[in-house]
Amino acid sequence: MRLHDHPRVLLVEDDLRLGYELSDALEAAGAQVDGPYTTLSDAMSALAEDFPDFALLDLNLGGQDSLLVAQDLERYGIAFAFYSGATDAGTQRKIDGAPFFHKPLDPAALLVAIDDATRH
Template sequence: MADNLRILLVEDDVLIGMMLADMFDALGLPEPAQAASREEALAIIANEPLGGALVDINLGDEKGWPVADALAERGIPFAFTSGGGDILPPAHAHRRLVAKPFRISDIEAALAEFAT
């Protein structure tokens, strides 16, 4: 993760998004870019340089797979987030999955992987 590039948070639950942004602040990281839907996330990915992303698998009635595919196509590192019960598709089976409820140590570990 380049120091000057923001992380994208793709999370449809406003309160969880706010909690994640607070965790970034507590870790001394820049404010993340945030998207609450697949469409918002794809627009940010297309228009903003990113250092990585945390992608919620379940975005309302949609899945986050197109967001993951767009990130992978651009070589942007990312991890999935989920409340549980989700199976990653084969193309992304090697990605980290961070389970809710989030612990700051899990978020920090996921972000640290973006730098490698």
């Protein structure tokens, strides 16, 4: 699948290997990728610097969660999705309503979500 309009995607992932794999897949589909950012502070700084069209947030960033980034994205009306290898019921309630993908991530499903959220 090819993304329309070359959306700018903020990628937040604390595993650099996985982050670069995701970045390559997104770029191959036509996205402009900002990241991967591995820490909450780096992700918040990147968001303050330039707004993306979409954000993909690893839920767990080395012991911190990415919910603060998600709150800012919501505040600015920017579409986003979470993904993680595991979630508990409490975390699932916190992210209720946001798209959620389980690791390993299915790139095709992610591309559909990005395209739907960024199509003008």
